[in-house]
Amino acid sequence: MFRRAVRFAAAAALAALPWISTPSQAQEWRGWNIHPPDYPVSRGMDRFTELVAQRTNNRIRMRTYHSAQLGQQDEAIQQMRIGSIDFAEFNMSGLNNIVPSTQVLTLPFIFRDVAHQHMVVDGPIGDTVGEDLEKAGFVVLAWYDAGARSMYGRRPIRTPEDMRGLKIRVQTSDLWIDIMRALGANATPLPYGEVYTSLQSGVLDAAENNWPSYESSRHFEVARYFTTTEHSNVPEILAVSRQRWNRLNPADREILRTAARESAAYQRQLWAERERVSREKVIAAGVQVIDITDRSPWARLMEPVYAKYASDPRMAELVRRIREAR
Missing domain, CATH: 3.40.190.170 (Bacterial extracellular solute-binding protein, family 7)
Known part of the structure; x- marks a missing residue:
């Protein structure tokens, strides 16, 4: 009886930790994107979802709905905050009225050039704005290019x-x-x-x-x-809903962050070429x-x-x- 009680207590404790995920817990995620499938942002997001699927052995399966299939950006932002969209790529301007510090990144003529912008958002300043965004429900994984x-x-x-x-x-x-x-x-x-x-x-x-x-x-x-x-x-963010993020274990969080950063490097290369074309x-x-x-x-x-x-x-x-x- 004692051993049975111990096993029951251990099982109950695990059930009470919703952020713990195991290989048997497959997750289906919905993602939002305003751009058509061949756009640099869309291809960057596709790279992100492919890397996450590979590195979690398909435990986390993400589907990105391109071309604003889930609504326009203002609608998607609200859906993200309540958790009905799991991840998205947002333009910073649409978040200005929700997170005041994002306004600084959208000020006219704030960046000298693209290299300066990358330095800022990939460093401590980007982390500061990211912390503010997380309080509003958006966990920033990486910064994408949106061009001048x-x-x-x-x-x-x-x-x-x-x-x-x-x-x-x-x-x-x-x-x-x-x-x-x-x-x-x-x-x-x-x-x-x-x-x-x-x-x-x-x-x-x-x-x-x-x-x-x-x-x-x-x-x-x-x-x-x-x-x-x-x-x-103005830079853009690849972000996860805070509600979904809070249910992930530390290992899966690191997988998502690493995959997002790699997808951002890929997206930036695509962006530079797409601007020229x-x-x-x-x-x-x-x-x-x-x-x-x-x-x-x-x-x-x-x-x-x-x-x-x-x-x-x-x-x-x-x-x-x-x-x-x-």
Whole structure:
């Protein structure tokens, strides 16, 4: 009787530890991604899920639903927070209103170049923002590239003065609304999937994004002028729902982190190549590219944005650390 009681107590103790997983406990995970399957982000996520499946002997089987099959980003963010989506790749701007420190990474002209951005997000500053994201329900595993964002529209934009009065699509973020206001434009928050028809119909005059998004969404068909303002170089996160993360044992957590970092290195290589190819494609299709060589007139207009979003001592310190990172 005593031995039976001991065995029962041991079994009960194990059952009370939901984070412990064993080889017999297969898990099916659902993942969200807004991009089409051949996009660099999508291929990076596919590499991540393949590595996790291999290294867990298929105990953790992940399926990524590409092309926003599970909803637009705002919807997916909420699903992630309640645990109905297990993992996702998010643009930082969509998280600005939930996690204030993410706003620093989306400030205009905050990064000198791509190498500077990688140094920042892969180091202690990225860890600081990651800790804030985890408190909100997102466990950051790795940082993906999203490229420099520039303006494109139905008519040429050559100077900041050309922005005045334009209706420009932005993501659902107070920061992005204020950036457009600083340029004298009318910010129009819209889901990504509605941008093409809105440009086509004249509801929008312009939008802003990177080369691959501009090309893969075919926005170049209805917005024939691309201006290389490169006003923003916002990183993206590959993250797991905190609810799902809390049910993993330490060994599986390390498998996920390692696989995610390897997938990020792969995604960044794909991204650099895709940027080059996308630019060549749209130019061949007749798009007029307006190259901006001096961005200082644009950057000077962002002073009110920094005053609003980086005046808090903690945000100001993050800005200082980013600018001083070498």
